[in-house]
Amino acid sequence: MARRLPNSEGIIDGYALRTIYGGEPYESAHPPVGPGELIGLGVALVILVITFGSLLAAGLPLITAVLRIVGTMAAMIGLATAFLSPAGFRPDEALLQMVDEAAARWHVRADRFHLHGFSGGGQFAHRFAYLHPHRLASLSVGAPGRVTLLDPTTTWWHGTADMKEQFGTDADPV
Numbered sequence: 001m002a003r004r005l006p007n008s009e010g011i012i013d014g015y016a017l018r019t020i021y022g023g024e025p026y027e028s029a030h031p032p033v034g035p036g037e038l039i040g041l042g043v044a045l046v047i048l049v050i051t052f053g054s055l056l057a058a059g060l061p062l063i064t065a066v067l068r069i070v071g072t073m074a075a076m077i078g079l080a081t082a083f084l085s086p087a088g089f090r091p092d093e094a095l096l097q098m099v100d101e102a103a104a105r106w107h108v109r110a111d112r113f114h115l116h117g118f119s120g121g122g123q124f125a126h127r128f129a130y131l132h133p134h135r136l137a138s139l140s141v142g143a144p145g146r147v148t149l150l151d152p153t154t155t156w157w158h159g160t161a162d163m164k165e166q167f168g169t170d171a172d173p174v
Helices: 024-029 033-085 091-106 120-131 163-167
Strands: 002-004 010-012 014-016 020-022 113-118 136-142
Touching: 020 136, 024 120, 113 120, 120 136
Parallel strands: 113 136
Antiparallel strands: 002 020, 010 014
16 A cells, blocks of 8 residues: 655656655564564663673773872872972072082082983973073073073063072073
8 A cells, every 4th residue: 555755745856756655565664663672672771781780890990990090190299299399499509519519529620511401301401591501501402391481570480580589599691
């Protein structure tokens, strides 16, 4: 028995369009939903819930391990910052003490020395040059990431506004 689809007739590029479907192939391809399908959907839902629950249970140890590692790393960084950078610690002065100690031990001149820094070391070397330009014979900075600008309106370490208060000296851009 042929049936007509609602709103299926129209005109496409000047040709009339008429759609009709039906017959044995259509009837057998679209059976009505019965109790068997509903039971199948219920069983599939139960299996899905059990599977998802077991996947979640299997993944929880991995998730907690990752969170513990991240938490431990954050705590170590916080502790390292607190204990390895105590108030008043000056890495620039520590370097000067090492250079002076090496000069005394090996009887070499160290009133002026060459300094190179790469990445984080480049940041340090760049800032060291602002604080102690008279001690450097040369300076080489590679890939510092961020530099301290000679900006008297921005505070240290982005700028040089408060260098006098922090280090007892102004920037000397020799």
